[in-house]
Amino acid sequence: MGRPVSYNVNVKPLEKDISIAGMPDGHQGEGFFATKLNDVVGLARKNSIWPLPFATSCCGIEFMATMGSHYDLARFGSERVGFSPRQCDLLMVMGTIAKKMGPVVKQVYLQMAEPRWVIAVGACASSGGIFDTYSVLQGIDQVVPVDVYVPGCPPRPEAIIDGVMRIQDLIGKESLRRRNGDRYKQLLESYGIQ
Amino acid sequence: MSLTNDRIKERLIEKFGEQVSAFSEPYGMLTFEAPKEFNLKVLNFLYDDDELKFRFLTDLQAVHYPDNKGRELAVVYHLHNLVDNVRIRFKVFTDINTPDVYTATGLFSGANWMERETYDFFGVNFVGHPNLKRILNVDEMDYFPMRKEYPLEDQTRIDKDDEMFGRG
Numbered sequence: 001m002g003r004p005v006s007y008n009v010n011v012k013p014l015e016k017d018i019s020i021a022g023m024p025d026g027h028q029g030e031g032f033f034a035t036k037l038n039d040v041v042g043l044a045r046k047n048s049i050w051p052l053p054f055a056t057s058c059c060g061i062e063f064m065a066t067m068g069s070h071y072d073l074a075r076f077g078s079e080r081v082g083f084s085p086r087q088c089d090l091l092m093v094m095g096t097i098a099k100k101m102g103p104v105v106k107q108v109y110l111q112m113a114e115p116r117w118v119i120a121v122g123a124c125a126s127s128g129g130i131f132d133t134y135s136v137l138q139g140i141d142q143v144v145p146v147d148v149y150v151p152g153c154p155p156r157p158e159a160i161i162d163g164v165m166r167i168q169d170l171i172g173k174e175s176l177r178r179r180n181g182d183r184y185k186q187l188l189e190s191y192g193i194q
Numbered sequence: 195m196s197l198t199n200d201r202i203k204e205r206l207i208e209k210f211g212e213q214v215s216a217f218s219e220p221y222g223m224l225t226f227e228a229p230k231e232f233n234l235k236v237l238n239f240l241y242d243d244d245e246l247k248f249r250f251l252t253d254l255q256a257v258h259y260p261d262n263k264g265r266e267l268a269v270v271y272h273l274h275n276l277v278d279n280v281r282i283r284f285k286v287f288t289d290i291n292t293p294d295v296y297t298a299t300g301l302f303s304g305a306n307w308m309e310r311e312t313y314d315f316f317g318v319n320f321v322g323h324p325n326l327k328r329i330l331n332v333d334e335m336d337y338f339p340m341r342k343e344y345p346l347e348d349q350t351r352i353d354k355d356d357e358m359f360g361r362g
Contacts, residue, residue, distance in 0.1 A: 099332045132347050132354075134339050135331060 021047050038176055045089070045115070046171040047077040049164070052088035054108065056095025059122035062154040063094050071157035076164055085111040090167060091144070096124035097137045109144040110193060114179050117171065119163050120146045123153045145187055197278040199224040202246055209239055216285075225283040233269075233286045234296045240273060240282070241301055248273040248282060254298065254308035256316040258290075258341045266290040267318055271298070288318070290341075297323040315340035 024043055026035025051073075055063055066073045067081065082088045085108045097105055109118065120140050123129035126149040128138035140146060147170060150163035178184055188194070202224055206214045214236070216227045228236050240248040253272040260266060265287040274281050288295055297320040298305040309320045310329040317338035320326055328335065337344050 100330070128351075132351065134335075134344075134346070138351060 039172075041176060042172040042174060046168040049076070049078050049090050049117075049167070049171070050088045051078050051081050051090040051092050051164075052083065052085055052108070052112070053081055054091060054093045054095075054105065056093075056097060056101070057124070059094035059125070059154045062157060062160060063092065063121065066157040066160045071161060073161060073164065076161070076168065078164065085109075086113065088112060089116060090164075091116065091118045092121055093118065093125045093140050093144075094121040096129065096131055097140055098135050099137050100135075102137045102140075102143045105140055106143045106191075106193075115171075115174070117147045117167055118144055119148045119150065119167055121150045121152075121160055121163065122155060123151060125149075126151060129153060143191070145191055197246065197275065197280050199280075202280070202282065205243070205246060206236075206239075210236065223281050223283055225285065227268075227285040227287065230269075230286045230288050230295050233271075233284075234298070234301070236284060237271065237273075237298055237301055240284075246275065247277055248275050248280075250274040250276050251298065251302040251304050251308075252281070254305055254312060256312045256318050256340075258316060260342050262287075264289050267293050267316055269295050269312065269318055290317075293318045294321050295319070296321050299323055314338070317341065 021043060024035050024039035026033055026039070028034070053060070053063055055061075065071060078090075085091070089112075091109060091112060093105060109116070118140075120126045124131060124136070125140050126146075128136050130153065132138070137143070148163050148166050150159055152159050155163070199219060199222075203217055203226075206226065210228070210232070213232050214226050214228050216225075218225050240246055250273065251271065252274045253270070255270050257268045257270060258266060259268065267288050267290055269286045269288065271284045271286075272281065273284065286295060293316075295318055297309055299309065299320075299322070306324070307329060309318075309323055310326060312318050313320060313323075313326050314328045314331050315338055327333070331339065339346075
């Protein structure tokens, strides 16, 4: 047998049976609560992300572990993973993308409706990983704009969850008019997306 | 009487005489070569003959030997006799400037994609193939990656540290 377990050996009592997302700042009184629309919409969006797993290789297996009950991604609202880009918010690209697969990833990205986010899980999706060859796309940010990169080969489920939590931060703080602004349009132009 | 390597060699020499050559048995698998014009004749003989029933094409690949001038690309066929469980390897050498080899798709339908892959990676032109185009690489690629004259790494990277890769 290996070394005895040294972390997490004291049983932690459950603080609350049900945990609820934090309330945004606002002014409240008898029967009303006034806050910014941005905050409320951000809160709703970030706690109910519908991911689209674009799992190609080993990182896909880590994603399967993340969605399992031990490291549960459903706790964060990503209960329903869809495989149709028309219905999903978050494109999770997990695994090595070959140059021949690049246009396919782009096509899937184009089919998603705004607002949409992309997370590149693993070294291969972020930068080509250890496959620095003629056939592997050196990072999906050559074809689609990426919001969060999760490094690792493969990243542990905790790291994938951390990536999703950062996406949640981004979503919570995003301005409602961001997608109509010039800067975003320029970003998409640079990828050749109208 | 089971089919032994010696018996196969005897039958081949009986039928083709001087055309088949370079018999060797690495790890017990009979290997021989023939000029590229004879590849279909040899494959057909091995297929049709009732004693040597080599009716299963296990693999079709190529090897690039940059130092053998005039015989740079070798197309290698691995055949298997399913009844007697005997395997055999057959090589055909061709020049890199005229890499034309007759296609085996008429005889084995499995050769279709394997020849496309060999074309994609080595540039061997299979004469008579129904659909010879790239199968695993991007269609616009203009070079043949597995030939030893092209670099393995993606040349568009500018952020690689040469020191770390032993080139600095």
